[in-house]
Amino acid sequence: MTSHEDAAAALYLPLTDSTLTIRVIKNFPYRTTRNLVLHHLDLTSLTVGDLKELAKKEVLTRPGWKPYKTVVLDTLKLYTKAQGTKTQNLIINMEDKDDEKIFRDDSKTLAEYGCEHETEISFFNMADYLEFKADPTEKW
Secondary structure, eight states, X not given: OOHHHHHHHHHTOOTTSEEEEEEEEEETTTTEEEEEXXXXXXXXXXXXXXXXXXXXXXXXXXXXXGGGTTSOOOEEEEEEOTTSOOOXXXXXXXXXXXXXXXXXXXXXXXXXXXXXXXXXXEEEOHHHHHHHHHSOOOOO
């Protein structure tokens, strides 16, 4: 296989062996975020609630995440899919009407929400998000 074919094949890994990037958001106005990359996830059985718990555990146990340990993370929202269009906002996707891309049901699987290999998901505090959404002024 050529390197181009290898790259193309990587985009189509099965939903049972996917990689997700979780954009852990500490502060919206200052755009304080850090990416958490999770490998070898089965999106057909991993629920939204399971992903929240896994990401929280990783934030608490991985080195270098100390500033994020006190953040109350309670909401997941689709940021973008691989090869998809990017949002204009660098921290969270705010272009969907009525927050359609928020994962509201903790019992649904990620596959049911349309997640696939190399999907990026924002993980944040809903109260902070609603405050930022009311006044999306960036402070830096």
